[in-house]
Amino acid sequence: MGAIDNGIVSPAREIIQNSFNVSKSIGAWMITIYTLVYAVSMPISSKLSDIIGRKKMYMFGIIVFGIGSALCGFSNFYGNFAFLLTARVIQAIGAGGILPIATTVIGQSFPPEKRGTALGMVGAVYGVATIVGPTLGSTIIDLAGQNHWGFIFFINVPICIVTLFLSGVMEESKREAKSRLDIPGALILAAMIASLLYALTNINFFSVIESLQQQKVYPFLITFVILIPIFIIVEKRAADPVLSMKYFKNREIVTIFIIAFIVGIGMMGMVYMPQFAENTLKLKSGSGGYLVTLLAVFSGAASPLSGKLLDKKGAKLVLIIGFACTAAGTLVLGLLAAKSLTLLSVLIGIAFMGVGVGFTMGPPLNYLILGAVKEEEGATALAAMSLIRSIGVTISPGFMIGFIVDASKNIQPELMHMLQSGFAKAGGGDMLAAMSSNGANASKNLFASLQNADVTTIVSQLTDIFKKILPEEAQIYVLPALNSMASDIENTFQHILNRGYTHMFIASAIIAAIGVVVSFTLKQKPGLKIN
Incomplete structure (x- = not known):
């Protein structure tokens, strides 16, 4: 339930923000504020x-x-956007007390030789829930x-x-x-x-210098x-520090x-899987989520296996296999x-x-950290x-989406070059000249309207735009030519975006490879405690 809730909101974000008549930048706070408060409340x-x-x-x-979930639901009928954000804060405070404690109780309820199997089951549930969340959200909305x-x-309340x-x-x-x-x-x-997570959320990692100069970044950093x-001084003097410096x-x-941070960054490669599948296989927008559900099936099956392997061989081997599989997949x-x-x-x-994901997401890291601290500190260490994993998750979207944005340029x-050539062959002359009735900004207006296009809608959106901006005498040549070039237009659009996805997945593979290297440095053996 705790893992599902952030993802379940994603497909409904635009619907919710439109119902309150707020902008996309304001609407994003329904997810951002949950993430921030959840990260703060955990320790x-x-x-x-x-x-x-x-x-x-x-x-x-x-x-x-x-209570927070019920209030979020009631905001649909009785509240406003500020009420929803307040309810999300309450919800996130509660969520911060669920997962670390549950994982600690389960992990410490089993002897060291069986702990991996138990944590593997927890990891299976958590991994599947994280990935299935967006699909479940779409289903409930439908x-x-x-x-x-x-x-x-509301679905959370009976649970x-x-x-x-x-x-x-x-x-x-x-x-005591x-x-x-x-x-x-x-x-x-x-x-x-x-402060840190809010600043990282607003950084564009492809324009770091410019981002650091923005008021929504540098004051918080x-x-x-x-x-x-200040925190280090306070914690050294505290009799029972909230986060031990040791x-x-x-x-x-x-x-x-460090491994948890790497896992956090790598997790976000999954977030863009639906869009990649839709673009690659020319699927209708929204249907790519079903392939992510398949990813959840593999993750859910692998997590218990990783738990069994944890008990027999230890976390080091499990992490190396997991990162290697992630690198291979990407x-x-x-x-x-x-x-x-x-x-x-x-x-x-x-x-x-x-x-x-099943081998790296939760079981081995939970296994390692519970074996590395005193029993009474298990929840705090987790x-x-x-x-730290949440910090990696926060950094990742701005980093990963940069590859897609860069390719989209x-x-x-x-497309302009292709269309110009195609229209000229069809006898339509220079397309830009045919747009003269709308002035020099016609070309700019054309592509500004395609921000929400995908490979299945690019041709129809181009057709609608040309009908609006071209004089009738130009449409006689342009529209039939556009229809004849439909397959080429889709293929061009598809390949341009896939260049960005290729770079994104290569970056994810490099991050996973770093995870393999760092995992090799682990010294801890199963059941060894570090006090």
Whole structure:
């Protein structure tokens, strides 16, 4: 439930923002604010669970998440956009207390020799939920109707109620707290996380210098840098710090954090799989999500297998296999599928990526971190690792989408050249001259209207635009010629975008290869604790 909820909102984002009549930049906050608050709440909720007991904190998280979900749903009928954002904050606070605690309880409920299998099951559920979220969101919207998008949130409420009853069987685990919650440390940590993640969300990694000069980036990065030494001083003086500095002094734990960061960056290659599949296979927009569901199937099947292998061979081998499969899958998609344009090549790439996700997403990292700290610190250490992975996830979209945006710049000149040549052969003369009644900006207006086009709609959108901007005498030559060039137009559009996807997948493969190298440096053996 916690893993699904961010993805489930993605397909409904435009519907929700349009229902409140807000812009895309404002509408994006329904996801951004959830991500920020979720990242902030994880380490604080986990530290509270160490102090007051994991069962109490887990049940509190479920209740808060359920209330937030209900409020999000009610905003569809009774609230406004500000009300929805407030409800998303409440929802994210609850979510931050669910996953790290649940993973810790399950992992520590099994002896070390069986812990991998247990965590493998958790990883299977989490991995499948993360990937299936967007598809489930689309399905609920289709069933309930676009005017009833609130049901993507209401569905959580009965699940929360059932989970509360089931969680009654959990055993409480409480330790003697050295002190109350480190409130100064928690507040500074929250400010640090929020500042860093907000700045990273707004950075264009293909125009870093320009991005760093923007007011929505540099003040927040400066705030983050200033708070680092303050946070270190406060935590060193705290009797029971919210984030222990000793984690960053231990080589093995730092290596685990680096791998978590790499996993976070690599995860986002999956986000663009639907659009890649649609462009490569000329599928209708929105239908690519079904192939991502297939990726979830491979991931869900691989995760328990990785858990079994964890128990027998340890996390090092599992991570190496996982990163190697991810690299293989992305290379198949970028170098083979993007050029051959066949369903088989896409499926092979998806299969490798699914296995890679199942082997790296959760089980081995959770296994490593739980084995590297004292039992009573398990939830806190897991939250710290999840936070670092969240930073990787935050960086990744701006980095990955840059390849697609860069390739898209070639759509206008290459299509213009093709159309000019085709119209001239058809006897239509110079296309730009035929647009003279609309002035020199006709060409610019033409392609400005194609921002939302895909490979299946590019020809029809071009046809509609030419009907609007061309005089009737020009349309006699242009429209038949455009129809005759339909296949060439689609192929050109398809190949231009796939160049960007190829570069994106190659970058993902390089990141996975770095993961392989870093995994080789792991020294920890199964069951070894680092205190």
